[in-house]
Amino acid sequence: MIEDATLIAEVVVSFLLVVAGLFGLVGSLGLVKLDDTMRRLHAPTKATTLGIGGVLIASMIYSAVFLDRLSFHELLITIFLLLTAPITANFIAKSYMHRHVDEADLPPTEGPYGWAVYDAVPEDERPIDTK
């Protein structure tokens, strides 16, 4: 019975590790293969979160089953990366737009003000600090 559980855990951990490795590799491959910076931005922000997540969950299961040590550290790193990945992606996108994208190439905002990278609302009527 216990041996069965160990075997299942072993299969699950191995599967997660293999999947994580593949996604991590594909994410970095996309970085090299895709031909435009905005496209390249998609590869690392997405493919690597599952890569990291897989490794961390595998390590949680591994230490719980094989080392008899309940560990929730990994959960913290996973949550941290899930929270920070969109922020870094947004910052990189804004830097790229600031340097290389002309406002005329973007769809118009259809509002009184332009996109926050190029335009700002005067200080006294600002609902949210968007910049």
Next chain:
Amino acid sequence: MLRRIFPHPQLTLMLTVVWLLLVNTVSPGNLLLGLVFGVAIPVITQPFWQKRPVIKRPLRVVEYMALVIWDIVMANVVVAYTILFKSNARTRSAWVRVPLDLTSPEAITLLAGTITMTPGTVASALSADASSILVHCLDTDDPEAVRDEIKHRYERRLKEIFE
């Protein structure tokens, strides 16, 4: 009075849980230390965020998190497929403008984060008056469908949670 000691009750809870995760053991001593941090940090940083985010329906948050985690997994598969099996010439990227009905900064931040983590879209910029959000799609034939999906799938749920 209670509001002076716990300016942000959710933050207190979160800091305590994060502390327990960080030390990786649940013992009365660590719980107490975590609670001390959880009470002290919101009180000290109170001047920086005076407004509390209002969560109208806490149960919907769980549903939203499950939906987003599922979408993140699917997003990974979709993007991996695009990277591996589509040539650059056949990939059609597009900028999409999504008009926003949300007004609270927390809700807009969450929506932008969700958009970035889900299939083939990255939230790139807000308009200066925060009335619409600029999204970059990796590979789409129909930008309108992307916009409608974001509005229907994520924004509607966030609106129920926050407003």
Next chain:
Amino acid sequence: MIETALTFAVTCFALALVFNLWHLARAPGVVDRILALDTMVINAIALLNLYGISQGTPVYFEVSMLIAMVGFVSTVAYCRFILRGNIIE
């Protein structure tokens, strides 16, 4: 079985790091370099965790936690510098 999977995953992430380094050297602009560095940090975290599993110690999680934080802050600082010309206003 786990050893084989570990070796496979380490190989994948090491190869990913090589790709990132290649892109870092060949990138057309400074924004691309930031992107490559950010991805490198993420892959390094994965490698550290894999090493932690193979050694059976929890020490490497603290290391990867610190690297995750430093990596995030440095990426944001780089981007802010490009966007605004300074980092702390």
